[in-house]
Every structure is written in structure tokens, then in C-alpha cells.
Amino acid sequence: MKRVTSLALLVAVALAVFLAAPAVAQQKVVKIGDLGSKVGVFEGYGKYQSMGIQLAVEEINAKGGVLGHKIEVIAEDDDTKPAPAVRKAEKLILQDGVKLIIGAVSSGSTMAVMDVTKKYKTIHWNSVSCAEFMRTTKFHKYYFSNQPDSRQQANGLAKYILDKMGKKVYIFYTDYAMGQSDGRQFKTALERLGGEVVGVAGAPLDTKDFSPWFGAINASGADVLFLAFAGTDSLRLMTQLHSFGMTKKYKLAGIDCFLLQQDLAAIAEPMEGFVQLNHFSAYNPDPNMQAFNQKFKKKFGVDANIAAGAYDAVYFWKTAVEKAGSFDSDKVSAAHEGLCTDATHIGRQCIRTEDHQVVMDMHLYRVEKGKNIPIARIDGKDAIGAAMVGQDPLKGFTWEIKKK
Secondary structure, three states: OHHHHHHHHHHHHHHHHHHHOOOOOOOEEEEEEEEEOOOOOOHHHHHHHHHHHHHHHHHHHHOOOEOOEEEEEEEEEOOOOHHHHHHHHHHHHHHOOOOEEEOOOOHHHHHHHHHHHHHOOOEEEEOOOOOHHHHOOOOOOOEEEOOOOHHHHHHHHHHHHHHHHOOEEEEEEEOOHHHHHHHHHHHHHHHHOOOEEEEEEEEOOOOOOOHHHHHHHHOOOOOEEEEEOOHHHHHHHHHHHHHOOHHHHOEEEEOOOOOOHHHHHHHHHHHOOOEEEEOOOOOOOOHHHHHHHHHHHHHHOOOOOHHHHHHHHHHHHHHHHHHHOOOOHHHHHHHHOOOEEOOOOOOOEEEOOOOOEEEOOEEEEEEEOOEEEEEEEEOHHHHOOOOOOOOOOOOOOOOOOOOO
16 A cells, blocks of 8 residues: 555656656747749759759758747749739748748749739848849849859850940840840940941740741841740750751850750750850859759759759848847848858859849859850959949840841
């Protein structure tokens, strides 16, 4: 009887100690949104955006997270269209409670999402889209970008085209926000530098047959064919240009997201000699790029590409949150301005206060046997251009061809 009583007493004491002990606190969670194209024309860009975000989040969580919070990523597909992008962005903010949205992939979707992030005061990072409106008329205090926009790209590539490739340029672009923006900015830059734009044309997004435009290109007298397309559109276009003998007839150049490195091997012959401006290549010997690519490849089994900017976006946001000591969007926005960080895929980068654009060096690459090989470097300060917040980039612009 005494043994039973003693046992009961011990159990009671143990229970009392257990109940009195403080509960083991679970780590708090902060959510961020990964919004972009998961299928369709720009699927590759959305896929690699997600991979970059995942790599950064895993690294940060392994070191304790942000302000004691574990980061959780919620991914959404915007169907590469503005209306679904808006719906998904509102869902991420209002239902999931994310403190950061990274995306979208297409410029049209990104600009639509900017209206949402402005309305709900949500930090918004763009790492793929490049239309110039995002740091001019659409700009707001919660928006940041480490993707070089079309003006930066034009400033970086136009001079090389005229100096090394030819003076007469035909501009062929995908007829939606991104392509229109790139076409405008390259036409402006080429003409400012004394080049002659001998023709311009736009083809709808997801065009299957580009041959109806080839006659005008061949009749233009162009030396250089400048292309502003992306994703599967670029693959189809290059295949068709090659079959018509036009990859041999013209020197070819294009925007930074024209084709990802992963796509080049499949059409190495059509792309041979193609000059592309970019801020990252797995074949650039830069030690920062090589170090990033090695850990990316170890994690995913493939080389990284320009969507590596999504990795940087997470780190910029983390640094700003810790600087602010808060997830409050106004405080975090202010903490971003002028912020510099070394933890990026290309080394030290800084955010310009005036338009929240990251100043980064640009690199020119020539495709050789399916690989982007570096041929020139443009200092970020020379490419970024003056801040134009609130100014209409269309003012004074015309598609009219100036005859010489």
C-alpha cells in the first residue's frame, strides 16, 4: 500500500513539474510569396525564380531565419497574364499574409501586381521583368528591382552593336509590355549614338509562325537583327530564322532574357555568334558568379541563370528587415534605400534610393557552341541612367523610321 501511495505521489509531483514547466516555444513563421509563370511561354524563368528563392530561404532558415522567424514560401502561378497575377497577389497578401512578394515574370503581370502591392503596402521585388515603366510611371515606395530594365540594357548593348556589329539595325520584338519596352529603348539608344534603325516590327506573344515578317526584314538592308523576345517564342523564332538562312545573313543580338543558358545547347547552331547582354552566366569566370553557380548546381543539378536575382531579392529583404528591426512595410521600405549587400550572386550590389533599382555591372556574351561566353563588361553606373520616377518614357518617342 505504501509503495502504491509513493508511486502515486511521484506521478503527481512529476505531473506538477511538467505543467509548471514553460512550454517549448515553436519558432515563429513569416511568409513570403513566389509569384510567376509556372507553365507556358515563360515557364523556364518562373521555374528558376522559384529555385533561387528556395536556395536563399533554406540558407537563411538554417542560420535562424529572420528576426527569430522561419521563412515559409508560398508559390502561385499567374498564367503569364495580368488578371490572374492580380488575383494571386491579393490572395498572397490578404489570405496568406505574406510580407514580401517576388515576381512576376512577365512585365505585364509585374506592372499589374505593382498596383496591388502599392494598395496593400507590401514589399515587392522584381527579379525578371524589364519594362521601363516599373521605375518611372508605375514606381511606388514598396517596389524594388534587381533586374536591369530595358533602358539599362539598351545603354549597355547599343554602343557595342554599332561599334562591332553594324550601323543599320532592324528591331523585331514581341508585341507586349516587355518587347515593346525593349524595342523603344534600343531604338532610342541606337539613334542617339548615330545608328540607323532601318525597320521595326512586333509579333504577338506566343506566335507560332514568324515567316510573315521575314520579307520586310530581308528588304530593309539591315546589317544587324536585334531581337526582343523570350522563352519559347525565342526558340521558335531562332529555329525559323535559321531555316530561312537568316542567321547567316545577319549579325544577331538580343535582350538579356532572350534565351536562358539551359536552352542554348538545343539550338547551338542557330544561336552561334548571337550577342546577348546579361548580368549572369555560368561560363563567366567571375569568382562571385562561379561560387554562386557551384552551390546552385549542387542543390539543383543544373546551372543557374538570370533568375538568380530572386536569390538576391530574399537576402536584400532579410537585410532590410533586420536593419529595420521590424516587418512593418514602411520601415522595411526605408531600410532598403541605399542598402548594399555582398551576399548576391554577383558580389556587392547597392539599391539606388531614387528609384529602388539595384546598380549592377552588365556583361556582354557571345554564344559559342551553345555557351554564353563573356566578351565585355559595362560598369553598372554607366548603364543605369538617370532616375526618371514619374516621367513618361513614351514622351517624344515615335516608331517612325528616320531616313538618312
